[in-house]
Amino acid sequence: MRPTRKIIHIDMDAFFAAVEQRDFPQYRNKPLIVGGQPFSRGVVAACSYEARKYGIHSAMPSSKAYRLCPQAIFVKPRFDAYREVSGIIRSIFADYTELVEPVSLDEAYLDVSDVGRHQGSATLIANAIKTDIQQKTQLTASAGVSYNKFLAKMASAINKPDGLYLITPEQGGAFAEQLPIGKFHGIGKATAEKMHALDVHTGSDLKKISLEILQQHFGKAGHHYYAICRGIDHRPVNNHRVSKSIGVETTLQQDITTTQDIIDHLQALLKKAALKVAEKHLAAYTLTVKIKYHDFIQITRSRTLTHPITPTLSSDGILEDLLKNTDVGNRSVRLLGITLSSLNHPSQLQQPQQIDLFNNSSVAS
Template sequence: MNDDASPSQATQNQAAAAPLRKIIHVDMDAFYASVEQRDNPELRGKPVAVGGQVRGVVTAASYEARRFGVRSAMPSVTAKRRCPELIFVKPRFDAYRAVSQQIRAIFLDYTPLVEPLSLDEAYLDVTEDLKGIGIATLIAQEIRARIRAETGLTASAGVSYNKFIAKLASDQNKPDGLCVIPPSRGEAFVATLPVSRFHGVGPKTAEKMARLGIQTGADLRAQSLAFLQHNFGSSGDYYFNLARGICHRQVRPDRPYKSIGAEDTFLEDLTDGDALIAELDRISQTVWRRIEDKGIKGRTVTLKVKFRDFQIITRAKSLERNVADRAEFLETGVALLRTLLPVAKGIRLLGLTLSNLTESPDRDELEPAELELELPL
């Protein structure tokens, strides 16, 4: 640790040269569950979980359910145990996509620079807004009011000078809240937050940071660039900047999907076939939720394996038609994995990806969605 650490001259120059932007991150409140409660008055005010009750997982939970500790990606059996009164409803992705299109149309009234992350959240760059309002906070207030009036749903928003802080801010006053972080408060705001909330810091990375004495943004800021590069490789520069409220990622609309996938790095290397298949099952659930969320279809399943010695191999299989459902997605991935079993050396990472996409989302196409999954995001 270096208490005297300061940004490198290159970082200082980069931050000084980067123009200040006006970024809004809009995040719908318990979106799927809220749509169900809106469309079925009998569900209002009650704990609701979208997903399968038998041998399934929770896709989304209402705020009434969250008070009992019910969360998305939680096994349905666990959710029911935590909340015996929990009401399960089957997901209606066509309905969610239709509402998402309504919301997207509202965004586009203010800026063409809209980058959806999923059906229920998006970044907007309103540095130059179409209505000439000029104040990002007022734009966010107007957008939230229109969403409520036109869809009957609530949204939370974060307003700041970059994507990183805007996304953090949108979560500060949920549900139905607004949080504004100007440039003068950015670094101090980041300092107070746990690093586990930072974009790009998953549970595994957060655990490693905790072992190094890094729990908050302030702890991260106290580390030298050399220390972070040594412990986190090329990501060290990224974390160094985040701790200082610096993020140069632009709002990027209309970038085509190339693939949707996820990967998980294990705390201990695995060799047992059943354990590896169980991990692949977990990964497939998260990937398939994103596939359904975005309304995408594809023909090629790719398995990625990283061994104990960091050797990486991939295996892929293309079907003559689109993969039908998660069961087939997982079955194809398992078949690829079985070609490697038994393994002579431990496996430290598995990944599963859908590509060769043949149908785009109903909304404009987005950026490639290849994420590093560190399961509980």
């Protein structure tokens, strides 16, 4: 029998907003929204706990957030500041274990199964990490401790902010059974609705559904759902995790209609996304375009190439082809996005011929 793992999930509390309130005392103890301005087409990237009391949450349109709380303070994100703090936090993690899997700037899993500090207690280690973060950044983090990633993630949300919660192996199954299906990490709104159609509303309900039925309705994910409702999750903490995709998008200040304007915006987004891929020392093969029309109807179009998409690769004709058989040019557009996927390390790639993506020429050596 394998030894019980000790997994910690660290999640910073209202991270972007907390950094702003730390750096600018006039924002403290006030409803603060980081993201789009109140009369823009943007969305909330993060908000303080004072703002959450008004029902505001991330990804909400900024205009709606303003209606809910007109006295809120709106500020633009300062990603350089957030990345700097994230670097400090990750250096703290590295003091405890090499098995760290960052999920985002403000969130990570740690496997401390073989860590001897603090008598080998994952709970004491988590508390020590929280203390180090507070002392070095003046920010608070919440921690979840359990024997797998799923339960550690769920535990970290229980006592926010500045929380610490433990789910033991003896408690895991019962905890998963009582959990509302919409609260399961990895089950979004659309999947929850499909679950509800199957009369699945809690983990206990999910546990009654056979593996075959779950796979029939949810494909490969069905096996994962079958396991987590039983408190089972064997996924390792992967400190060499490769990103599955890298994307950028923009909500336009004003709707645009002409095809050329849309292509110009997509070209700029493609360059940003390709540079992000290059910064991670990766190469991408699949390009996906996301378009949201003025009436919020959304479409995507994808193309997988035989050569990697890099900051020096040409899109001549590709974007135009992806926009064929869409309503682009006939309907106004409010949001555009580019996602690059099928990512690999260049060492795994053969030497492909590349074309220049951001210049006019269509052939290069």
